[in-house]
Amino acid sequence: MPAPEIDDGMPLIHMLRPLLSSGGRLGRRARVPCDSWRFAVETNTLRDWKTIPARCEKYVGNYMMGGHYRSDSRAVVNEAISYAESLKLSGEGKEVWVFDVDETTVSNLPYYAEHGFGAEPYNWTTFGAYANEASAPALPETMRLYKRLQALGIKPVILTGRREDKREATAKNLARVGYTGYEKLLLKYATRIPPGWLSCVHAFLSRTDELMTVRSAIECRPQDARVHSVEFKSGERQKLEDAGYVIVGNIGDQWSDLLGAPEGDRTFKLPDPMYYVG
Amino acid sequence: MPAPEIDDGMPLIHMLRPLLSSGGRLGRRARVPCDSWRFAVETNTLRDWKTIPARCEKYVGNYMMGGHYRSDSRAVVNEAISYAESLKLSGEGKEVWVFDVDETTVSNLPYYAEHGFGAEPYNWTTFGAYANEASAPALPETMRLYKRLQALGIKPVILTGRREDKREATAKNLARVGYTGYEKLLLKYATRIPPGWLSCVHAFLSRTDELMTVRSAIECRPQDARVHSVEFKSGERQKLEDAGYVIVGNIGDQWSDLLGAPEGDRTFKLPDPMYYVG
Numbered sequence: 001m002p003a004p005e006i007d008d009g010m011p012l013i014h015m016l017r018p019l020l021s022s023g024g025r026l027g028r029r030a031r032v033p034c035d036s037w038r039f040a041v042e043t044n045t046l047r048d049w050k051t052i053p054a055r056c057e058k059y060v061g062n063y064m065m066g067g068h069y070r071s072d073s074r075a076v077v078n079e080a081i082s083y084a085e086s087l088k089l090s091g092e093g094k095e096v097w098v099f100d101v102d103e104t105t106v107s108n109l110p111y112y113a114e115h116g117f118g119a120e121p122y123n124w125t126t127f128g129a130y131a132n133e134a135s136a137p138a139l140p141e142t143m144r145l146y147k148r149l150q151a152l153g154i155k156p157v158i159l160t161g162r163r164e165d166k167r168e169a170t171a172k173n174l175a176r177v178g179y180t181g182y183e184k185l186l187l188k189y190a191t192r193i194p195p196g197w198l199s200c201v202h203a204f205l206s207r208t209d210e211l212m213t214v215r216s217a218i219e220c221r222p223q224d225a226r227v228h229s230v231e232f233k234s235g236e237r238q239k240l241e242d243a244g245y246v247i248v249g250n251i252g253d254q255w256s257d258l259l260g261a262p263e264g265d266r267t268f269k270l271p272d273p274m275y276y277v278g
Numbered sequence: 279m280p281a282p283e284i285d286d287g288m289p290l291i292h293m294l295r296p297l298l299s300s301g302g303r304l305g306r307r308a309r310v311p312c313d314s315w316r317f318a319v320e321t322n323t324l325r326d327w328k329t330i331p332a333r334c335e336k337y338v339g340n341y342m343m344g345g346h347y348r349s350d351s352r353a354v355v356n357e358a359i360s361y362a363e364s365l366k367l368s369g370e371g372k373e374v375w376v377f378d379v380d381e382t383t384v385s386n387l388p389y390y391a392e393h394g395f396g397a398e399p400y401n402w403t404t405f406g407a408y409a410n411e412a413s414a415p416a417l418p419e420t421m422r423l424y425k426r427l428q429a430l431g432i433k434p435v436i437l438t439g440r441r442e443d444k445r446e447a448t449a450k451n452l453a454r455v456g457y458t459g460y461e462k463l464l465l466k467y468a469t470r471i472p473p474g475w476l477s478c479v480h481a482f483l484s485r486t487d488e489l490m491t492v493r494s495a496i497e498c499r500p501q502d503a504r505v506h507s508v509e510f511k512s513g514e515r516q517k518l519e520d521a522g523y524v525i526v527g528n529i530g531d532q533w534s535d536l537l538g539a540p541e542g543d544r545t546f547k548l549p550d551p552m553y554y555v556g
Contacts, residue, residue, distance in 0.1 A: 035346075036353035042321055043547035045354050068313075075314035076323050269321035 034059035038273045044255040049276050052118040060117040060273050064109060070141070072271040077141040080251060080268045081148050087248060089153055096183055096245045097149050098237065098264055099142070100252035101160035101170060103272045105179055106136035118274035131166055134173035142270070145251070146179060154248060155183040159236055159257075161229050161277060163188045186236050188227075229277050234260030312337035316551045322533040327554050330396040338395040338551050342387060348419070350549040355419040358529060358546045359426050365526055367431055374461055374523045375427050376515065376542055377420070378530035379438035379448060381550045383457055384414035396552035409444055412451035420548070423529070424457060432526060433461040437514055437535075439507050439555060441466045464514050466505075507555050512538030 032040075034056035040046040052060050063069055089095055099105050111130045112118060130136075146156055158179075162170055164187045171185060227235075233256065237247055241262055250257065250264030253272035310318075312334035318324040330338050341347055367373055377383050389408045390396060408414075424434055436457075440448055442465050449463060505513075511534065515525055519540055528535065528542030531550035 032353040032356065033349055036349040039320065039350040039549065040353040040357055042317065043354075045357050045546050047544075071311055071314040072317040075310040075318040076321075078310065079318055079323050266325075268323050271317065 031055070038063070041273055041276070042269070042271060047276065048278055050121050052274065054119055057116050057119040063273060064117055065113070069271055073139065073141040076268050076270055077145045080145050080249060083266055084149055084152055084154060084249060093153065093155070094244055094246050095153070095248045096155045096157045096240060097249040098157050098159050098247055098251070099146065100254070100257045101158060101162060103139070103253035104251060104270055105139065105142050105146070105158065106173060106177065107139045108136050110136065112274050122275060131162065132169045134169045134176060136173055138177040138179070142251070143178060150181060157183050157240065158185045159233055160187055161232065188232055229254070229256035230260040233257060234262065237262050237264065309333070316341070319551055319554070320547070320549060325554065326556055328399050330552065332397055335394050335397040341551060342395055343391070347549055351417065351419040354546050354548055355423045358423050358527060361544055362427055362430055362432060362527060371431065371433070372522055372524050373431070373526045374433045374435045374518060375527040376435050376437050376525055376529070377424065378532070378535045379436060379440060381417070381531035381552070382529060382548055383417065383420050383424070383436065384451060384455065385417045386414050388414065390552050400553060409440065410447045412447045412454060414451055416455040416457070420529070421456060428459060435461050435518065436463045437511055438465055439510065466510055507532065507534035508538040511535060512540065515540050515542065
């Protein structure tokens with residue numbers, strides 16, 4: 001194989017500048033410390049990243065396995081409980097709190113510790129096999145919030161980007177570590193065929209006017225099922241509100257758990273420097 | 279003065295528990311490290327706080343004055359510039375980037391270093407006097423972004439919660455440190471009487487049907503001018519879009535700069551552990 005030609009469109013003269021100068025194109029992209037990379041990740045400035053920076057694997061490992069991750073989680077849950085205790089409930093039992101699953105109710109650290117803490121790209125096959133084991137431990141801070149909310153009379157709703165084919169394993173895992181008595185367990189559909197697709201096709205076939213036919217054909221596209229997390233989760237939260245529930249709180253490790261109306265009255269961002277879900 | 283009676287509504291028996299136990303009301307509210315407090319602040323979990331925890335004054339001071347604050351800012355701006363350089367512009371000059379002022383274009387560290395880095399409650403009088411000096415230095419990272427955007431052909435729009443009575447001082451400060459050639463400088467109105475109030479009252483007086491009269495009377499209420507930052511800033515961004523601008527980016531140190539549709543195509547959260555604006 002011939003050596004690839006280097007042509008990134010950058011004038012050669014730039015190559016003579018020091019790599020870590022304070023100005024210029026290269027300087028601007030100088031490495032920031034892993035701690036500042038994490039700041040940009042946790043504040044939703046860095047998006048759509050596939051793996052953590054290779055140089056930060058040790059940093060992220062120390063963060064996750066040492067006390068830092070637990071301490072950050074504790075600060076978030078302390079505030080969530082303090083907020084929940086301040087609420088005046090209606091007494092009609094319609095108040096719910098939305099919980100994400102991965103890195104929220106349960107911790108997948110046993111998996112990620114063996115996969116570079118996010119330094120390896122996401123692998124559907126190996127992570128799927130791990131999820132099917134239903135062996136993930138609870139995130140202790142989230143468990144503390146979960147139990148306190150139940151004692152207060154606020155019902156937990158589990159809302160996860162895991163697909164329906166993981167329903168049994170997910171329910172088993174949650175029950176095994178003590179998450180019981182939730183109001184609903186909502187997962188993404190398992191295939192790329194969206195719910196209502198059959199009735200959509202039926203409507204398409206029964207229409208006669210040309211414009212409506214074209215429009216409904218577009219609406220029926222099975223690939224619409226590849227819905228992003230924000231769209232899926234905010235849609236499910238809207239359904240909860242339409243059903244009369246009041247979402248008083250919403251906790252997750254990804255901004256895609258917490259953005260998109262209706263977000264819930266308050267949102268609580270747990271730490272997760274290992275992966276990004278958009 | 280008599281000593282105040284201690285009655286915080288907590289049963290006395292709780293006083294016998296260890297202050298830092300892992301369970302129970304006191305344990306749950308045990309102090310988290312200042313670094314974890316900052317995590318909860320920067321991810322919009324902690325809200326409506328008036329001052330930093332007294333025990334964190336030294337921590338926040340070290341964060342702001344040492345390299346950490348600058349390093350976190352650098353990570354955010356590196357990503358913003360990388361994103362801006364990836365954009366395909368229309369060539370019609372309608373792309374704008376929204377900048378907040380305090381702790382975004384300019385740094386008020388000279389003021390906050392003398393006021394406990396947020397350990398003292400916000401003081402309109404002393405901060406107002408400082409702002410009128412128009413002496414705040416530029417945040418160097420934001421200046422780098424500002425200049426790069428102008429070179430790319432993206433127009434800066436300055437959008438601040440400072441009131442109109444600070445327009446002259448703010449413009450003078452921005453110009454003095456090198457922020458020139460912006461498209462607009464948008465500030466909050468100076469009084470509690472909203473813009474359009476006079477015409478609102480005129481419409482109210484000229485209406486005869488009862489329903490409309492009641493409705494317009496409500497709409498004319500001067501206290502509506504006490505608009506929160508999210509409402510004010512998203513309203514101004516909507517006006518920009520209505521005028522044909524495309525907000526490709528939005529940078530600020532407060533979540534109230536970045537939340538509320540239309541947010542802009544991408545948001546960039548600069549660090550600020552010193553104060554909260556809701």
